[in-house]
Amino acid sequence: MKNEVFFGEGIKAVKEKYPDLYEAIVKLNEAAYTGKVLDYKTQKLIAIGIVASKCDEIATEKQMISGMKELGITKEEIADVLRVVLLTSGMPAFTKAMRILEKI
Structure with a gap:
């Protein structure tokens, strides 16, 4: 999921129709995969x-x-x-x- 590679089938529609929601998903992804303690x-x-x-x-x-x-x-x-x-x-x-x- 790093580098904005999302596997959900509906994510393409979210990206096209709801860019604000897509951006929130991207930020959540970045917050989850920080590598602070676990690589x-x-x-x-x-x-x-x-x-x-x-x-x-x-x-x-x-x-x-x-x-x-x-x-x-x-x-x-x-x-x-x-x-x-x-x-x-x-x-x-x-x-x-x-x-x-x-x-x-």
Whole structure:
């Protein structure tokens, strides 16, 4: 989500029709991804875990791909995150995310 890359399908319409709201979203993104204590890579790994735990397959795939491309996140690092997803969110969320990871 850094550098104004947003994955929600409706964000294009928000940007075009409601530029003030879009600007607020951009500022929120900048405030969330500060890197003050946790670096951006760590924050991205957390984001992957969150979307995977919600069984959001589209967001999980997009977060994984962008993390790999932007930050060099490895499949092994993502697999470590998914171990925590298994523990905290259960087998369905884990297996969906692992299937996505193997597909990438």
